[in-house]
Amino acid sequence: MALIVGACTVLAPLYGPSIRARAAAPQDDLDKSFKAITSVYSLLEQNNADPVSSEKAIYQGAIPGMLRTLDPHSNFLDPTEYADMQRKQRAQYFGIGMLISMDGTKVIAMEPFPGSPAWRADLRRGDVITAVDGKDVTKKDSAGVADMLRGQRGTAVRVTVMREGATEPVTVTVMRGEIETSLVDAFWYKPGIAFLKVSSFEAQNVSRDVEAAMVRLDESKIKGLILDLRENRGGLVTEAVSLSGRFLRDGQVVVSHRGRSEKEQVFRAKANPLAQKYPIVILVNGNSASASEIVSGALQDHDRALIMGENTFGKGLVQAQFPLAEGAALLLTIAHYYTPSGRLIQRDYTKGSFFDYYYARKPTQNNDDVKSTDIGRKMYGGGGITPDEKFEAFKPSLFQRRIYSSSVIYRFASTYFGAAKPQVPQGWSPDNDLMARFKDFLQSRPFTFTDAEFNRDKKWLTEQIRDEFYLRAFDKKTSDRAQFVDDPEVQKAVEDLPKAETLLGEAQKVMAARRQ
Numbered sequence: 001m002a003l004i005v006g007a008c009t010v011l012a013p014l015y016g017p018s019i020r021a022r023a024a025a026p027q028d029d030l031d032k033s034f035k036a037i038t039s040v041y042s043l044l045e046q047n048n049a050d051p052v053s054s055e056k057a058i059y060q061g062a063i064p065g066m067l068r069t070l071d072p073h074s075n076f077l078d079p080t081e082y083a084d085m086q087r088k089q090r091a092q093y094f095g096i097g098m099l100i101s102m103d104g105t106k107v108i109a110m111e112p113f114p115g116s117p118a119w120r121a122d123l124r125r126g127d128v129i130t131a132v133d134g135k136d137v138t139k140k141d142s143a144g145v146a147d148m149l150r151g152q153r154g155t156a157v158r159v160t161v162m163r164e165g166a167t168e169p170v171t172v173t174v175m176r177g178e179i180e181t182s183l184v185d186a187f188w189y190k191p192g193i194a195f196l197k198v199s200s201f202e203a204q205n206v207s208r209d210v211e212a213a214m215v216r217l218d219e220s221k222i223k224g225l226i227l228d229l230r231e232n233r234g235g236l237v238t239e240a241v242s243l244s245g246r247f248l249r250d251g252q253v254v255v256s257h258r259g260r261s262e263k264e265q266v267f268r269a270k271a272n273p274l275a276q277k278y279p280i281v282i283l284v285n286g287n288s289a290s291a292s293e294i295v296s297g298a299l300q301d302h303d304r305a306l307i308m309g310e311n312t313f314g315k316g317l318v319q320a321q322f323p324l325a326e327g328a329a330l331l332l333t334i335a336h337y338y339t340p341s342g343r344l345i346q347r348d349y350t351k352g353s354f355f356d357y358y359y360a361r362k363p364t365q366n367n368d369d370v371k372s373t374d375i376g377r378k379m380y381g382g383g384g385i386t387p388d389e390k391f392e393a394f395k396p397s398l399f400q401r402r403i404y405s406s407s408v409i410y411r412f413a414s415t416y417f418g419a420a421k422p423q424v425p426q427g428w429s430p431d432n433d434l435m436a437r438f439k440d441f442l443q444s445r446p447f448t449f450t451d452a453e454f455n456r457d458k459k460w461l462t463e464q465i466r467d468e469f470y471l472r473a474f475d476k477k478t479s480d481r482a483q484f485v486d487d488p489e490v491q492k493a494v495e496d497l498p499k500a501e502t503l504l505g506e507a508q509k510v511m512a513a514r515r516q
Contacts, residue, residue: 234290
């Protein structure tokens with residue numbers, strides 16, 4: 001009950017504007033509601049067959065149940081979840097700098113970050129973590145192990161791992177340091193054509209990292225840009241506004257939001273002069289949501305970029321943070337997002353279940369919500385962002401899906417390198433001998449397949465093995481870049497840069513005429 005009442009204590013939210021608490025119902029109605037809740041809880045506590053955990057009843061029952069009656073995105077975060085979200089937003093913490101995960105019941109090292117203490121201590125992808133500072137962690141989950149690995153900067157932690165091919169456990173001493181993560185990567189796809197990947201907007205350093213990446217490339221040399229927002233599920237509106245604004249003209253609207261208790265708030269562009277001249281193609285898919293829809297919607301409405309891919313998710317609800325007692329928080333929907341032309345981003349969630357909304361979604365649009373871009377192209381609201389050019393997502397074969405789900409390529413790489421430090425030369429790709437070795441490895445496992453399946457997907461298998469080996473011998477960015485170079489959608493986006501340039505030219509003419 002203290003947590004529910006604590007929702008009335010409102011602090012400055014992160015996603016929305018300043019919010020003032022206001023009564024939602026007459027006091028008599030609130031008193032009746034609270035009495036009903038306390039009566040139900042009292043009955044549960046006295047009569048349930050098993051002891052009742054108040055934390056479980058409130059954290060996992062009462063509050064989430066109440067929020068589920070509102071919309072699909074209002075959410076409750078317990079203290080651990082809220083602290084983890086804040087840590088991700090800061091993109092900074094003290095620890096050893098390594099992504100860990102569960103492999104069945106084992107906690108494994110998935111990705112030591114380049115240059116991190118874990119990287120320098122030669123902890124490797126695939127290492128099974130068995131002890132931290134001499135304490136057995138084989139019964140812990142990844143969250144529990146992560147808590148033990150984090151600590152004050154400059155303190156030492158001993159990490160013991162079992163490594164494929166090693167006859168004895170390997171123990172290393174790692175000095176904890178300041179770990180800063182980045183969700184941005186940029187590189188030259190080909191001369192004059194830059195590729196910018198933003199994997200999420202959940203951290204406060206996204207726009208800063210984009211600016212640094214563009215300086216590193218020397219933005220004045222860019223003749224065309226591919227901006228990849230596929231699988232980008234959103235994050236901080238401030239970061240989306242900053243990224244959008246650098247490509248737009250000063251003062252142009254990026255996004256607005258308004259709600260029942262909130263006045264309309266309009267976010268405007270702060271331009272970067274070097275980012276005004278070159279054409280842009282933005283890649284999106286069905287998992288591009290929220291902040292990534294703000295970016296793609298703004299650049300589409302101002303005819304600044306050509307959008308390619310699939311209809312985006314359609315998440316246009318604004319969540320504000322309401323910190324509660326004991327370190328928990330509510331993420332409560334307070335408003336709706338609208339693109340510069342005024343179309344609603346949010347997809348309808350009132351027809352069907354929330355499960356259908358998330359997992360069985362179908363493209364929708366509100367034919368009554370029709371708006372125009374700066375040069376007069378018609379756009380519809382109520383269904384996310386519809387791409388200017390459709391590109392059907394890659395559909396893996398049954399054999400490929402089985403390869404993915406079995407993690408067999410990951411296990412092959414562990415066996416192949418064994419205890420030796422993974423090394424391959426730059427530009428390496430699996431040859432026929434290695435592919436034959438992989439086929440033998442596949443046949444040695446409980447994995448049935450035919451020669452026809454293997455041969456049909458051999459090119460795909462070659463790329464998957466190369467990417468896994470690059471991840472171990474180099475880092476994730478090197479592996480990802482190799483994938484992007486092979487990606488047919490990226491190749492098509494490069495081919496479509498002239499269309500984006502035509503769009504940009506038309507928008508510039510319209511803006512010049514309006515100024516006159």
